Amino acid sequence: MSAVALALWRRSLNEVLRVRGALLPATVAPVVFMLGISGQFGELTGLRGFPTDSYLSWIVPLSCLQGAGFAGAATGSNLARDIEQGWFDRLLVAPVPRPLLLVGPILGGITRSLVPATVVLVVGLAIGAELPGGVPGLIALYVACIGFCAIAGLWGVFMALMFRTQQAGPLMQQGVFLAVFLSTAYTPEVLLRGWLADVAEYNPVTYVLQLARQATVEGIEPSWAHTWPGLLALAGMGAALLALALWALRRLGR
Amino acid sequence: MSVPSPSSPAVEVSGLVREFKGGIRAVDGLDLAVAAGEIYGFLGPNGAGKTTCVRILTTLLRPTAGVARVAGHDVVAEADAVRRAIGVALQEAAIDPLMSGRELLRMQGALHGLRGAAARERAGELLERVGLTQAGDRRVGGYSGGMRRRLDLALALVHRPRVLFLDEPTTGLDPTSRGALWREVRSLNDEGTTVFLTTQYLEEAEQLADRVGIIASGRLVAEGAPDVLKARVGEPTLHVELADPASADRARTALAHLGSVQAPDPAAPTKVELRTAGGKAAIAPVIRALDEHGVVVESVEVESPTLDDVFAAVTGSHLEGAGAAP
Amino acid sequence: MRREAGVVVALGRRALSVQFRRAQLLMPTFVLPLMLLAVIASGTSAAQDLRGFPDVGSYLAFVVPGTLIQGALLAGLTSGIAFAGDIEFGFFDRLLAAPVRRSSLILGRQAGTIGLSLLQSVFFLGVAALAGAHFEGSPLALLAAVGLAAITAVGLGGVASAIAIRTGSLSLLQSIFPFMFVLLFTAPAFFPRDLLAPALHDVAAYNPLTYVVEAVRGLLTGDASAGGAGAGLAAAVGMAVAATALATFALRERLRTL
Numbered sequence: 001m002s003a004v005a006l007a008l009w010r011r012s013l014n015e016v017l018r019v020r021g022a023l024l025p026a027t028v029a030p031v032v033f034m035l036g037i038s039g040q041f042g043e044l045t046g047l048r049g050f051p052t053d054s055y056l057s058w059i060v061p062l063s064c065l066q067g068a069g070f071a072g073a074a075t076g077s078n079l080a081r082d083i084e085q086g087w088f089d090r091l092l093v094a095p096v097p098r099p100l101l102l103v104g105p106i107l108g109g110i111t112r113s114l115v116p117a118t119v120v121l122v123v124g125l126a127i128g129a130e131l132p133g134g135v136p137g138l139i140a141l142y143v144a145c146i147g148f149c150a151i152a153g154l155w156g157v158f159m160a161l162m163f164r165t166q167q168a169g170p171l172m173q174q175g176v177f178l179a180v181f182l183s184t185a186y187t188p189e190v191l192l193r194g195w196l197a198d199v200a201e202y203n204p205v206t207y208v209l210q211l212a213r214q215a216t217v218e219g220i221e222p223s224w225a226h227t228w229p230g231l232l233a234l235a236g237m238g239a240a241l242l243a244l245a246l247w248a249l250r251r252l253g254r
Numbered sequence: 255m256s257v258p259s260p261s262s263p264a265v266e267v268s269g270l271v272r273e274f275k276g277g278i279r280a281v282d283g284l285d286l287a288v289a290a291g292e293i294y295g296f297l298g299p300n301g302a303g304k305t306t307c308v309r310i311l312t313t314l315l316r317p318t319a320g321v322a323r324v325a326g327h328d329v330v331a332e333a334d335a336v337r338r339a340i341g342v343a344l345q346e347a348a349i350d351p352l353m354s355g356r357e358l359l360r361m362q363g364a365l366h367g368l369r370g371a372a373a374r375e376r377a378g379e380l381l382e383r384v385g386l387t388q389a390g391d392r393r394v395g396g397y398s399g400g401m402r403r404r405l406d407l408a409l410a411l412v413h414r415p416r417v418l419f420l421d422e423p424t425t426g427l428d429p430t431s432r433g434a435l436w437r438e439v440r441s442l443n444d445e446g447t448t449v450f451l452t453t454q455y456l457e458e459a460e461q462l463a464d465r466v467g468i469i470a471s472g473r474l475v476a477e478g479a480p481d482v483l484k485a486r487v488g489e490p491t492l493h494v495e496l497a498d499p500a501s502a503d504r505a506r507t508a509l510a511h512l513g514s515v516q517a518p519d520p521a522a523p524t525k526v527e528l529r530t531a532g533g534k535a536a537i538a539p540v541i542r543a544l545d546e547h548g549v550v551v552e553s554v555e556v557e558s559p560t561l562d563d564v565f566a567a568v569t570g571s572h573l574e575g576a577g578a579a580p
Numbered sequence: 581m582r583r584e585a586g587v588v589v590a591l592g593r594r595a596l597s598v599q600f601r602r603a604q605l606l607m608p609t610f611v612l613p614l615m616l617l618a619v620i621a622s623g624t625s626a627a628q629d630l631r632g633f634p635d636v637g638s639y640l641a642f643v644v645p646g647t648l649i650q651g652a653l654l655a656g657l658t659s660g661i662a663f664a665g666d667i668e669f670g671f672f673d674r675l676l677a678a679p680v681r682r683s684s685l686i687l688g689r690q691a692g693t694i695g696l697s698l699l700q701s702v703f704f705l706g707v708a709a710l711a712g713a714h715f716e717g718s719p720l721a722l723l724a725a726v727g728l729a730a731i732t733a734v735g736l737g738g739v740a741s742a743i744a745i746r747t748g749s750l751s752l753l754q755s756i757f758p759f760m761f762v763l764l765f766t767a768p769a770f771f772p773r774d775l776l777a778p779a780l781h782d783v784a785a786y787n788p789l790t791y792v793v794e795a796v797r798g799l800l801t802g803d804a805s806a807g808g809a810g811a812g813l814a815a816a817v818g819m820a821v822a823a824t825a826l827a828t829f830a831l832r833e834r835l836r837t838l
Contacts, residue, residue, distance in 0.1 A: 007360075007365075011353065014350075014352045014353065018352045024755065028758050029757070029758035029761075032765075035765070036762065036764070036766070039779065040768075040770055040771045040780070041624055041771055042777045043630055043632070043775045046630055046631070047629060087350060088348075089348055090348045090362075093313065093340070093342050094366060095334045095335075095338045095366065170608060171607075174611070174612070177612075181616075182619065186623035187623050187626060191626040192622065192623065193622060194625075196618075253316050
């Protein structure tokens with residue numbers, strides 16, 4: 001049965017291996033955001049409470065996560081296209097356990113997400129971002145990205161199964177956008193005011209960001225205290241979205 | 255066309271109902287049975303419920319009420335067993351343009367638990383069977399419509415299914431490709447595969463099917479062998495075109511004993527219509543009779559009832575496919 | 581002349597109505613900029629404590645100009661995308677076969693862009709006001725700001741249309757989306773020019789959007805020192821004229837090689 005997951009994983013990689021320039025927009029966008037946002041708001045690190053002097057270093061993990069998240073959302077839009085064009089029927093008519101049909105595409109999304117995440121990191125480091133977290137920090141960053149990509153993928157899959165049309169694509173992306181930015185995206189909790197401060201506190205992605213920031217932010221050194229909330233957030237979101245996706249899958253055809 | 259074997263039906267449907275949002279009943283109390291080894295033609299206008307019914311039988315859709323069994327298994331309770339026994343060639347020819355024919359066949363094999371060397375061998379075998387060996391390693395995106403259909407059929411056969419569902423397999427194909435596909439379907443049927451064929455082409459149903467089921471508004475309105483159904487509707491009509499309108503009365507007298515002569519049509523004074531059970535066989539006696547009475551004939555045409563006439567007789571309207579002659 | 585004007589209006593109306601036909605199309609052009617505004621306004625409001633940050637009554641009113649210009653960018657890009665869609669799916673051929681002046685085809689598209697931008701700006705300002713933004717500028721100034729954004733949209737729409745005509749590729753235009761943000765971020769869209777990173781600060785001087793954003797900010801906050809309306813108008817009109825000419829030229833070239 002794992003042969004099925006493998007076959008579908010390989011197929012999902014065709015999207016980027018056999019289509020010229022397919023990964024370009026997905027990679028360029030987070031890089032542009034990273035450069036733009038750090039250029040615009042760089043001076044914010046002058047404020048007391050910022051755990052680092054380098055705003056670029058603060059933003060790099062955000063952009064990595066953003067890139068990974070959108071790669072995950074793309075899994076959803078690819079599935080929506082497959083459903084709309086009838087390819088998914090081919091899979092549904094085969095004697096394969098329904099959940100297994102999702103494993104390949106999600107793995108494909110994760111594989112694809114490694115490109116924008118790495119490119120953002122490399123570009124960021126090249127123009128001056130710091131890497132105080134060393135290897136443990138890097139591992140934390142990639143765990144955060146891979147985990148978030150899987151979650152974004154499950155969200156995208158859920159949307160695809162509910163709406164069964166590619167027009168749900170924007171919904172998938174907006175969901176990722178909201179999750180990423182209604183958090184400590186631009187400034188740490190201490191500097192947040194008003195409604196955003198409350199939302200950020202309850203947004204699990206805030207803790208995933210913290211997990212990722214262990215790599216580049218001086219004031220967030222790699223430690224279990226900074227890690228477990230992020231892992232718990234990933235596990236929690238993952239479990240919830242997996243349940244929703246499986247429920248939507250069972251609902252197909254009813 | 256092979257004779258159905260006396261074993262359990264390949265497809266059994268009883269009281270099938272499928273309701274959609276808004277109370278629309280696409281399938282409204284359908285009963286049918288397809289014997290193992292049969293080619294069953296499923297005919298009906300667009301919107302009659304054909305596709306919905308096929309989707310239920312292939313486990314893609316759940317019925318609202320009623321029972322459906324395929325290859326002896328219930329489509330709801332034993333969905334996986336059904337999936338193992340059926341092959342489906344979907345109307346949209348759902349294939350991935352980025353993959354090659356061979357890769358698709360191997361993937362299909364993987365979906366059915368076929369791996370490694372066995373999968374590769376089967377892929378090669380099927381490519382040859384449908385005449386795509388040359389194109390097998392090219393991306394499907396570059397295949398013609400006919401090639402895609404052939405690949406679709408090959409994909410449906412990877413796991414040697416007992417029942418094959420073909421949803422409008424020759425729509426949009428040129429006559430040569432259509433004929434090739436028909437030959438393939440007959441060959442599969444000779445090997446013992448039951449074929450459930452949905453089509454809008456009357457000729458396809460008449461040529462291939464052992465029995466035809468005509469569906470309208472979600473129900474079966476007629477079922478049986480094509481010839482039997484047509485005979486029920488009426489006898490063939492011979493259209494005789496005369497050289498001289500003045501000989502029309504003589505012609506009518508001459509033909510009176512050969513069948514039922516239809517009333518003259520003032521708008522077509524040179525035409526005489528004769529209804530006779532003999533059909534084509536009656537052409538010679540008709541010409542002889544007219545000759546004996548000194549009537550000169552321009553042409554004789556035989557018009558047989560079609561399945562569209564069957565449909566019209568039962569529902570009062572025509573099948574859309576009737577006009578779209580292949 | 582009057583007939584051509586009628587054609588332009590009709591084409592403009594069509595271009596605009598397509599936007600509203602499906603709710604999903606509204607998300608990127610109306611909702612996305614507001615989401616970014618909300619996040620930036622709340623997430624970075626502590627910036628007011630920075631030394632060097634101008635004294636502003638309402639932080640929200642300070643960052644809104646960035647949203648208006650973002651809206652203009654999106655309106656322009658959306659026009660280009662719609663144009664590319666028309667070309668790719670053959671509708672444009674039908675327009676070409678009609679007895680319509682070529683320039684009217686471009687102007688019609690621009691008219692639609694203006695309409696979209698006006699609706700966006702009013703929507704953004706309305707929501708911002710509801711959220712507590714204080715606009716010190718006079719009603720006339722606010723209207724001028726909205727107009728400035730619309731002219732900017734025409735400029736960007738012209739560039740996008742030119743690309744659409746040259747390439748006829750819908751997917752290419754859709755992938756330009758991130759590059760649009762380059763234009764936005766290399767202007768003092770959400771932060772004062774003096775506080776931008778040195779590299780951006782230098783580039784900003786050459787970006788026409790800088791002058792537009794600062795002009796809009798000046799108009800909305802009633803603080804002329806934030807940016808001269810004249811400079812902004814000149815930049816916006818300059819872009820609009822140049823871009824429309826670019827698009828018309830591209831169209832002539834395309835027709836010549838057909």
